Amino acid sequence: MKKCLVTGMPNVGKTCFVINFAEYMGVKELKFHVRQRAGYTAINSYSLSEARKKLISVKENTTKEIQLIKLEINKGKTIRELQLIDSCGLSDGIHPDEEVRLAMARTLRLIRDTEFILHIIDIKNIKNDKKGKDILLPVDRLILDYASMEKKYAILANKMDLSFAEMNLKILKKNIKDIIIIPISALYKEGFKEVKKMVLSYV
Amino acid sequence: MSFKERFTQDYIIEKFTMGEIPIAEAFNKLFNLNEVNINHSYERRIYREERTLNLQPVENKDKNIEEGEKLKRLLEEMDTLIGLEEVKKIVKDYIAFIKVQKLRESYKLKTSPVVMHMIFKGNPGTGKTTMARIIGKIFKEIGYLKGGELIEVERADLVGEYIGHTAQKTRKVVERALGGVLFIDEAYSLARGGEKDFGKECIDTLVKAMEDYKDKLIIILAGYRDEMNYFLKTNPGLASRFAIQIDFPDYSLDELVQIAEIMYKEREYILDDKSKHYIYRILSEIRNKEIINGNARTVRNLVERSIRYHARRIIKMENISRKDLIYIKKEDLLGEEGTDEEMPCNRDAQCR
Numbered sequence: 001m002k003k004c005l006v007t008g009m010p011n012v013g014k015t016c017f018v019i020n021f022a023e024y025m026g027v028k029e030l031k032f033h034v035r036q037r038a039g040y041t042a043i044n045s046y047s048l049s050e051a052r053k054k055l056i057s058v059k060e061n062t063t064k065e066i067q068l069i070k071l072e073i074n075k076g077k078t079i080r081e082l083q084l085i086d087s088c089g090l091s092d093g094i095h096p097d098e099e100v101r102l103a104m105a106r107t108l109r110l111i112r113d114t115e116f117i118l119h120i121i122d123i124k125n126i127k128n129d130k131k132g133k134d135i136l137l138p139v140d141r142l143i144l145d146y147a148s149m150e151k152k153y154a155i156l157a158n159k160m161d162l163s164f165a166e167m168n169l170k171i172l173k174k175n176i177k178d179i180i181i182i183p184i185s186a187l188y189k190e191g192f193k194e195v196k197k198m199v200l201s202y203v
Numbered sequence: 204m205s206f207k208e209r210f211t212q213d214y215i216i217e218k219f220t221m222g223e224i225p226i227a228e229a230f231n232k233l234f235n236l237n238e239v240n241i242n243h244s245y246e247r248r249i250y251r252e253e254r255t256l257n258l259q260p261v262e263n264k265d266k267n268i269e270e271g272e273k274l275k276r277l278l279e280e281m282d283t284l285i286g287l288e289e290v291k292k293i294v295k296d297y298i299a300f301i302k303v304q305k306l307r308e309s310y311k312l313k314t315s316p317v318v319m320h321m322i323f324k325g326n327p328g329t330g331k332t333t334m335a336r337i338i339g340k341i342f343k344e345i346g347y348l349k350g351g352e353l354i355e356v357e358r359a360d361l362v363g364e365y366i367g368h369t370a371q372k373t374r375k376v377v378e379r380a381l382g383g384v385l386f387i388d389e390a391y392s393l394a395r396g397g398e399k400d401f402g403k404e405c406i407d408t409l410v411k412a413m414e415d416y417k418d419k420l421i422i423i424l425a426g427y428r429d430e431m432n433y434f435l436k437t438n439p440g441l442a443s444r445f446a447i448q449i450d451f452p453d454y455s456l457d458e459l460v461q462i463a464e465i466m467y468k469e470r471e472y473i474l475d476d477k478s479k480h481y482i483y484r485i486l487s488e489i490r491n492k493e494i495i496n497g498n499a500r501t502v503r504n505l506v507e508r509s510i511r512y513h514a515r516r517i518i519k520m521e522n523i524s525r526k527d528l529i530y531i532k533k534e535d536l537l538g539e540e541g542t543d544e545e546m547p548c549n550r551d552a553q554c555r
Contacts, residue, residue, distance in 0.1 A: 093225045096309040105220040108229065112212060142230040150234075 002203055003083045005110050008120035009139055010060040010089030013158045017120060017186035018069060018086040019051050024192045025071050033068040063088050064103045066110065073203055080203040085110060090139050116152045116202055119143055123159045126168040135175050154180040154198055161185040222309060274344040281337050285465070286458045287330055290449050294338060301347050318446055319347070320413055323425040325451025328498030331425045332386065339384035342421065350382035358392045361405045369401040373408040381419050390424035391434035406438060413444060454498055459486050462499050466506045467531065478533045485536060509535045
């Protein structure tokens with residue numbers, strides 16, 4: 001079974017993407033395999049609307065456990081399985097809460113161990129490209145530098161429903177070349193077709 | 204990936220979890236392995252131990268919630284104490300101060316040292332010991348103290364019989380109190396005996412202990428206002444070492460009655476209207492007679508005595524109803540056959 005890690009900074013819409021993408025792929029009931037820190041895996045099943053209500057919030061670092069969803073994908077005549085892994089967002093500096101740091105450490109381990117990484121970037125975090133200034137936030141830059149070298153990697157530019165998104169996307173595409181950038185809106189399920197194509201090529 | 208590489212990476216991730224390195228550094232180190240090398244077996248062992256200690260976050264989470272609630276409950280307990288507004292404010296200020304210092308530490312900012320030794324000035328029965336006990340518990344909850352118990356001592360526990368004995372005795376008491384609060388009642392008596400008194404030796408030992416165990420111990424000196432002021436004057440070094448000096452004012456008559464009502468409520472008794480009126484009269488009389496003794500301890504003795512008399516009155520009745528068991532009447536407060544019995548209000552009476 002192949003694994004796919006969804007990562008990015010806090011509050012960029014990782015969980016929202018995972019839930020809505022699972023729905024797009026035809027999952028009726030979400031079965032989250034939550035890895036408990038005591039060592040075993042518990043299965044929490046939610047209906048889609050329930051999951052949205054419970055797991056997505058505007059606060060930072062809502063997701064603290066690693067959550068897995070198994071997707072079944074028809075490829076030709078065979079059925080392939082893909083594990084979609086939702087992780088805790090990585091924020092800059094040293095987070096004061098130890099629990100969150102522990103969750104982030106688990107994300108770091110996953111980044112190391114997973115072969116396929118979907119990196120979600122909040123389109124409003126893209127800065128103007130002045131000379132000598134990085135358009136990405138430091139954490140995004142770190143993930144990009146590492147993962148684009150070693151892994152199968154794609155950037156999902158989320159929150160494309162915002163008004164200034166198109167402009168920022170242009171800046172992003174101009175500055176980062178040779179990397180797949182897919183504009184999506186996780187909330188309104190836009191751009192999922194391209195993501196599906198990308199995932200299919202990997203499975 | 205070789206075993207060694209994997210181990211090094213685990214070590215870096217662990218360091219990040221501990222909050223020792225920021226994420227950027229963790230990233231750089233994780234994926235440029237050449238920079239890091241850990242040959243120190245000792246360090247490795249510590250990291251293992253720390254990991255076993257810290258990998259029970261499920262339990263920790265419950266504990267954290269409980270601790271937050273505990274602190275809330277303690278603050279509520281403090282708020283139910285009548286009066287003492289100034290003291291409460293100071294304690295809350297210091298809680299905020301300590302919390303902010305801890306946060307700053309977690310962001311690797313400079314912190315100023317927190318010295319929490321205090322002086323409580325006030326008459327007996329103004330809530331000094333009660334306050335000290337709650338302070339101990341609160342500072343334990345916010346993580347400043349480890350144990351949080353209160354050890355209450357007086358001159359006799361500290362001062363010895365021959366030269367050199369005092370320092371030993373005092374040190375033992377201090378060691379017993381480490382991680383908690385050392386409450387020295389009637390502290391002014393340590394300076395009373397003049398030049399040759401052993402009390403001076405005790406003070407010197409205490410001053411040294413205060414410097415040595417700055418963050419492990421809270422020393423509280425308590426005593427009457429005038430005597431304490433005199434005591435601080437005789438030792439110029441002392442006043443500057445105790446940053447926090449709190450005055451415990453005498454209770455007003457209204458506050459005393461409120462205290463009495465709370466005490467009855469705690470014991471599930473109720474004053475009827477007549478006896479409420481009467482308790483005002485009794486308390487005002489006591490206050491006029493002896494200013495020093497007109498405080499919370501007097502009220503407690505009055506309350507306990509009235510409950511005793513109430514029992515004596517009730518047991519003689521034939522049909523005892525629930526109402527009879529609850530209501531305190533005027534004659535219970537009066538004492539035997541309406542005569543005013545002398546109030547057992549000083550400290551000795553309480554001990555007996």
